[in-house]
Structure formats: structure tokens, C-alpha cells
Amino acid sequence: MDIAEDIYTNIEEVSFKGWDDLTAGYATLHMGPQDGTRLKSGNENSQPSRLATLSLGLLCVLLLATVISLSVHYHKKHNQLSRLQISYNNLTEQEQKYQNTVSEQENKISEMQILFNNLTDENHKLQNKISKKECCFQDWRSFLSGCYYLSLVGKTWSESREDCKDRGADLVIINSREEQVFLNQLGNNLHYWIGLTDSEKEGTWRWVDGTTPPTPQFWRQGEPNNAHEDENCVVFNSFTNSLGNIWSWNDQPCSLKTNWVCEYTLTSS
Known part of the structure; x- marks a missing residue:
């Protein structure tokens, strides 16, 4: 190889090495702090990410179980309330019937009281007649x-x-x-x-x-x-x-x- 070719080859190597260095320097200059952190800690944060994902999954399962439990509890309470409502309606109906019966009995008692008062008046009149001997006693x-x-x-x-x-x-x-x-x-x-x-x-x-x-x-x-x-x-x-x-x-x-x-x-x- 002659001296000219050797010089050319050296120049070309220097040129490519310089370009790589320039590219690397440019990348370093334009890289932010977080990019550097990710590059350094990418492997270190992979384990906590998996733990966070597992915890989130477990939380979802717990939430689902809670929702199901609350739903079952709600249906039980709803059924209990329905039965209580039916019982209340029956009691209300029975109370109404009782009130109607009481009213009927009170009306009968009132009628009987009026009849009793009339009979009492008649008896008093009869007793007055008897005491005055205006008529004969019964069986006389x-x-x-x-x-x-x-x-x-x-x-x-x-x-x-x-x-x-x-x-x-x-x-x-x-x-x-x-x-x-x-x-x-x-x-x-x-x-x-x-x-x-x-x-x-x-x-x-x-x-x-x-x-x-x-x-x-x-x-x-x-x-x-x-x-x-x-x-x-x-x-x-x-x-x-x-x-x-x-x-x-x-x-x-x-x-x-x-x-x-x-x-x-x-x-x-």
C-alpha cells in the first residue's frame, strides 16, 4: 500500500469514529433526567410493578366479593321487608275487621241500652201503678x-x-x-x-x-x-x-x- 492509500484509510476511520462520537454526544445532550433513570432502573422496577398488578387484582377480587355479599344481603333484607309488609297488611286488615266488629257491637249495645231504658221506664210505671194498687200483680x-x-x-x-x-x-x-x-x-x-x-x-x-x-x-x-x-x-x-x-x-x-x-x-x- 502506498502512502496515499494509507492516509485515506486513516482519514475514513477517524471520520466514522468521530461521527459515532458526535451521535452519542448528541443523544446524551438531548436525553432528559427521567430517560436516564429509566435506563438505569428499568430492570429494578419490574418486580414492584408485578406486585402492584397483583395487589390491584386482589383488590378487584375483594371488591367483587363485597359487591356480591352486599347484593345477597340486600336481597335477604328485601325479602324480609316484603314479608314484614305482608304481615303488616294482614294485621291492618285484621284490625279493620276488628274495628268493624267493635262498631257493630257498640251499635248493638246502644240499641240494647235504648231497649233496656225503655223497659226500665215501663217497669217504673208498672211499679208505680202496683205501689198505688192501680192494677193487679202478675199471676193475680x-x-x-x-x-x-x-x-x-x-x-x-x-x-x-x-x-x-x-x-x-x-x-x-x-x-x-x-x-x-x-x-x-x-x-x-x-x-x-x-x-x-x-x-x-x-x-x-x-x-x-x-x-x-x-x-x-x-x-x-x-x-x-x-x-x-x-x-x-x-x-x-x-x-x-x-x-x-x-x-x-x-x-x-x-x-x-x-x-x-x-x-x-x-x-x-
């Missing part, structure tokens, strides 16, 4: 101005009179033939106490109101006879004689237990 029979009660059991003369007094009356006093006939119609083949006695004085007959002598008198034939020496009270013997035999009284021991007739007199209203 009326004749002219009197009311009469025939007992269904037997007691002594004194017990019978006490019963009559408890009823606001006394043993019957017979003042007329018509009354004698009426008493005979109370029943057939009966005998009952009347308000006539000679207990205070033998042979002196008095009605329970103290009047004497009794007028008129309807003694049976041969009566009074004091057959047992203690026949001081009088019984009435009913008769069925079509001939109109009204003589039916006879004296008996006052301890005899038989039926009796009570009487009270009506007053004008």
Missing part, C-alpha cells in the same frame, strides 16, 4: 175492685198470712155473695185459708182487718163447731153444686197446712 186474678192470689202450696194459717203480707196483701175478706161465688170458681174440690179467726176470743169471729161480726156469713151446716177445741181459723171449701149452694166455710185448727187466698184492694188512678 181481678174481680171488681180486688186482686186475688191462690197459693200452690200449703202452710199454716199464720204462715199463710205472713206470705200475703210479704206480697203487699192479706188473707182474703169476703164481703158479698158475688165475691163468694167468684172465689168458688178458683178451682174445684179445693179448700184454703181465708182471713177469719176467733183466736183472740173463742166464738168471736173477726176478719183480719178487725171488723166483726163478719157479714155476710157462709158457714156450712153445723159449722163452726170447734170439734177439736182448737179450731180457731176458717177454711173455704170450693163447691160444684149446680143448685147454687154457697155455704162452704168451716173452722179448722190453725196449725193445719193448706192453701190460702191473698187479697188487696185496687185504688183509683
Whole structure:
């Protein structure tokens, strides 16, 4: 190789080396600080990036699980609320029915109260009439101005009179033939106490109101006879004689237990 070729070759090597150096210098001059950091730490940051990605994945899984759990919890609560709403609606319906029933019962009670008040008023009026003896008691029979009660059991003369007094009356006093006939119609083949006695004085007959002598008198034939020496009270013997035999009284021991007739007199209203 001659001297000229050798010089040319050296120049060419120097030229290319210089160009490479210039290119490298230019790149170095225009490279920022972060570019340098990435070049130095690229391999060093690859491990934290993977950890960050894994953590982000785990966080997503946790969030998904939380969302699913909340969704299940919400549906349970929603079902519970639905059942509670149904129960509430049923209770409301039952309460309405109960209120309707209570209203109906209150209306019935009000009607019954009105009826009771009316009956009470009627009873008071009736009691006033009875206390004034303007009408006969229940189960009593009326004749002219009197009311009469025939007992269904037997007691002594004194017990019978006490019963009559408890009823606001006394043993019957017979003042007329018509009354004698009426008493005979109370029943057939009966005998009952009347308000006539000679207990205070033998042979002196008095009605329970103290009047004497009794007028008129309807003694049976041969009566009074004091057959047992203690026949001081009088019984009435009913008769069925079509001939109109009204003589039916006879004296008996006052301890005899038989039926009796009570009487009270009506007053004008």
C-alpha cells in the first residue's frame, strides 16, 4: 500500500469514529433526567410493578366479593321487608275487621241500652201503678175492685198470712155473695185459708182487718163447731153444686197446712 492509500484509510476511520462520537454526544445532550433513570432502573422496577398488578387484582377480587355479599344481603333484607309488609297488611286488615266488629257491637249495645231504658221506664210505671194498687200483680186474678192470689202450696194459717203480707196483701175478706161465688170458681174440690179467726176470743169471729161480726156469713151446716177445741181459723171449701149452694166455710185448727187466698184492694188512678 502506498502512502496515499494509507492516509485515506486513516482519514475514513477517524471520520466514522468521530461521527459515532458526535451521535452519542448528541443523544446524551438531548436525553432528559427521567430517560436516564429509566435506563438505569428499568430492570429494578419490574418486580414492584408485578406486585402492584397483583395487589390491584386482589383488590378487584375483594371488591367483587363485597359487591356480591352486599347484593345477597340486600336481597335477604328485601325479602324480609316484603314479608314484614305482608304481615303488616294482614294485621291492618285484621284490625279493620276488628274495628268493624267493635262498631257493630257498640251499635248493638246502644240499641240494647235504648231497649233496656225503655223497659226500665215501663217497669217504673208498672211499679208505680202496683205501689198505688192501680192494677193487679202478675199471676193475680181481678174481680171488681180486688186482686186475688191462690197459693200452690200449703202452710199454716199464720204462715199463710205472713206470705200475703210479704206480697203487699192479706188473707182474703169476703164481703158479698158475688165475691163468694167468684172465689168458688178458683178451682174445684179445693179448700184454703181465708182471713177469719176467733183466736183472740173463742166464738168471736173477726176478719183480719178487725171488723166483726163478719157479714155476710157462709158457714156450712153445723159449722163452726170447734170439734177439736182448737179450731180457731176458717177454711173455704170450693163447691160444684149446680143448685147454687154457697155455704162452704168451716173452722179448722190453725196449725193445719193448706192453701190460702191473698187479697188487696185496687185504688183509683
